[in-house]
Amino acid sequence: MGKNRAISDGALFSVWPLTLLWFVPLLVFALASFVIPTVESLQVRADLPESVRVGSRDLSFPLAVTAHFEIDEQPLLRSKRSGMVTDIQLVEHASLTQGQRLFDLDGEPAFLFLADRPLYRDLARGDAGKDVGELTLFLADTGLLAPGLVGERFTPAVERAVKKWQGRHFLPPTGSMDHRSLLFLPRSVNALESVSVGLGDPVEAGSEIARSTARTARVEFKPVDAAGSLNDFEDAPVTAEFSGQSFVLASPLVPESEVQAFYDALLRAGVDLSDPDQLGRSLVATGIILRVADPRRVAVAPATTVHVSSTGRQCVFLVPEEDEKSPRPIAVPRSAAVIPEIGYVIVPDSLEGREILRAPSHLPTEVRAECE
Incomplete structure (x- = not known):
């Protein structure tokens, strides 16, 4: 019996190493299955870049532009008599009114006749x-x-x-x-740009007395910076700022009904106008800033928060919640406007107040790949 017990103890002793060899790998594998994901999760969190809160801004999209006017014609005020100017009441850029007294030649008055056609007979x-x-x-x-x-x-x-x-x-x-007493200008004219005569000057019949403001047909705004765009304004009302003054337009694509009034406002403000072709058919006004007339509030984030994937998709990454393993990408429209002066980009309004990663380029490749 003692011998049998010794054999049994020896057999048990010889089985334990085999049991351990089988059990230990299983234990290690089980622990690894639990620990490794946790470590990976902690690793991702430990490596997260600094976050930033998405803010907001009232945006007017200021844009420096030039205004290109297309001119239909620039009617002239001509005398119908000869004589010496004995009285003159012409004032540059002052508003014109129907029938106003313009000047006298040898005591004979001449009056403004705003009409569709001039008088050619008494x-x-x-x-x-x-x-x-x-x-x-x-x-x-x-x-x-x-x-x-x-x-x-x-x-x-x-x-x-x-x-x-x-x-x-x-x-x-x-x-x-007497038709010679009524000097014709088209009804659309409402001011004189320049006056050619003064008191005591001799005048010949048919000679130019004054030049009216140009009759403008169209105007087009062009950004001064080639990278600028009118698209940010869409079709909303805009405010044009120039020489300390402003003029509200229904749209950056200025309606024909507003073109002349806008042109006259520029003249009154003394804005520089040039004639690049020297043909009198176009005029260019400089020193104009366009803004959205009613600024809108938008969500903004630093431009560095935007990741661009290999497919061209743009994303920002939300800081993960406690139950999330990694940052979650949120798509940013490719057309999202950049605000150069502050280095920010417009992001979806739903992100306002949320925490996003400041530099997603530091994220692991597999996390950034979720933006594809």
Whole structure:
């Protein structure tokens, strides 16, 4: 029996090494399965770059531009008489009004006639035609003829209105209109850019007295910096700033109805205008800043927070929550605007106040790959 017990103890002693050889690798593998992911997770967290909180900014997208005006024409004010200037009331850049007294030649006054066509003959009772129609519009504009009496016939009512006009300006009340006293400019003109004569100057019939402001047809804004773009404004109203003044436009693609008023505002402000072609067909205004008229609030983050993948996709990485193993990529539109003066990029509004990684380039390759 003692011998058998000795054999049994010896057999047990010889089995233990085999058991340990089988069990220890299993134990090591089990521990590794638990520890390694934890270490990897800790490793990722330990290597996380510094984070930054996504902020916000009221953005007006200031952009330096030049304004390129296309000119239809620049009408001239011409005298219909010869003589010496004995009185002058022409003022550059001042607003023009229908029927205002412009100047006198040898004591004979000349008045402004804003119309679609000039008068080419003296008009009196019994005359008819489109020029009579223009005269009756003129008399209605100056408050001397009821709008309902406007027409292409020189009626007794028109004659009475002409006499009132003559009496207002201390002229002989003949009832007929001397066409030489009415100097034509198109209705669209509202100011004079330059005056060519002064008091005491001799004037010949047909000579230039003044040059009106250009009649502008279109205007196009062009960024001064080739990298600039009007796309940030979309089609929203913009404010043009120049020489300490501002002018609100319905869109950076200026509607035709606003072009002339904008041009006149630049003139009044003394903005430099150049004629690059020396043909009078285009003018360029400089020193203009465009801004969004109603600045919008956007979420912004440092440009260094944006990772660009090999496929061109752009992402920022959210700092992981406690239950997350690694940072989560959030796509940033490829068209996202950059704000050069502060080195920030516009990110989705949903990120405002969230923590993102400042330098995702430091992340492990497999984490950055999630942005692909």
